[in-house]
Amino acid sequence: MAKEQPKKILVVGMGWGTAGFLKNIDSNKFDVQVVSASRHFIYTPFLAQNIRKAANIILKGEDFKDGVKFNYDIIQDTDFNENTIIGYETDYNYDYLVLAHGAKTNTFDIDGVYKHCFMLKTDKDAELIRDNLSQLPQYSCVSVIGCGLTGTEVIGTLLDYNKFRINAIDALPRPIPTFKTELSDFVLKHWRDNLVNMYMNSKVSSVGQKHITLSDNTVLDSDMSIWCGGCKNSILTDQILDNLNLDCKKGLPVDSHLLVKNTSNVWGIGDCAYNGWPSTAQVAYKQGGYLANIFNTGHYKSLESAPKFSFDNNGQIGYIGKGKSIYQSHYIKGGGKIVYYLNVFVHAYNSVTWPMKRSILSA
Secondary structure, three states: OOOOOOOOOOEEEEHHHHHHHHOOOOOOOEEEEEEOOOEEEOOOHHHHHOOOOOOEEEHHHHHOOOOEEEOOOOOEEEOOOOEEEEEEOOEEEEEEEEEEEOOOOOOOEOOOHHHEEEOOHHHHHHHHHHHHHOOOOOOEEEEEEEEOOOHHHHHHHHHHHHHOEEEEOOOOOOOOOOHHHHHHHHHHHHHHHHOOOEEEOOOOEOOOEEEEEEEOOOOEEEEEEEOOEEEEOHHHHHEEEEEEOOOOOOOOOOOOOOOOOOOEEEEOOHHHEEEEOOOOHHHHHHHHHHHHHEEEOOOHHHHHHOOOOOOOOOOOEEEOOEEEEEEEOOOEEEEHHHHHHHHHHHHHHHHOOOOHHHHHHOO
């Protein structure tokens, strides 16, 4: 009797959701394949600090896990009736599909953002920003638009250059809104102490080559502008939503088992999926690990008996410059130089290979 072929799990994307899935999936039980436009996984929590000191924060797909096949291609369309996704190079069939292709940066259709702002999504973006910063003369003005965790860490790294005038701009009344108010206030004081120009409650109406215009018609000089806005659906996500007759501006709607609505064998994890969880690397990684366990234990065959995904937050941590960091969890919160050393430990612990750990520690 011929041996039954293992079921094929096709994973789309190379981000934190995929990392969590591949680390935990039993590749001896399944034919696991990845399709990604990128050949690398990027350790994104260190991207902001990488705009000053270059650390090796990328990992080749093939180095993720033995027994996994990697296909580098751009997905053009999906055919859920035929269990097929259509790539630029070829078509890929599957028994089970895991969508983990992420999201794109949301510019809110503000005039000039794409043309005049730098963005920070990849290691190449960090390298480009680093090169441009190195060419700016002393006392040049650098503007950071969007003061969530990424923008706040970018400002912190700019402070370490000790050469720029810095504008911190956000439409919300305080930075890092996902952190407790006390830590936002800690950051604001840190910025004041280091002469950062703060424009909270300030919407940007347009961005030019050397200036930024706010909605109240205030014009700010800016030699270089870095956009750290939020996320919105990628072209692929919108196409999938259309194919499934779904309408959701925040991603692919998934249930408590991460199954995409209107499907029976398609799951969504990470920034491309939506069910109210925050769009963070930690959430995506835990979703990937959870889903791998669903497959390893056989629960994917009958999700009614499967445990539901629940997010246990390990806390949030971020670098704010001058050797200081902030941290909060369910139980504790704080900021300062001692927390900075915790931040270094967290990056070293979470980085996925020993060479990456050494590179981050030495940066």
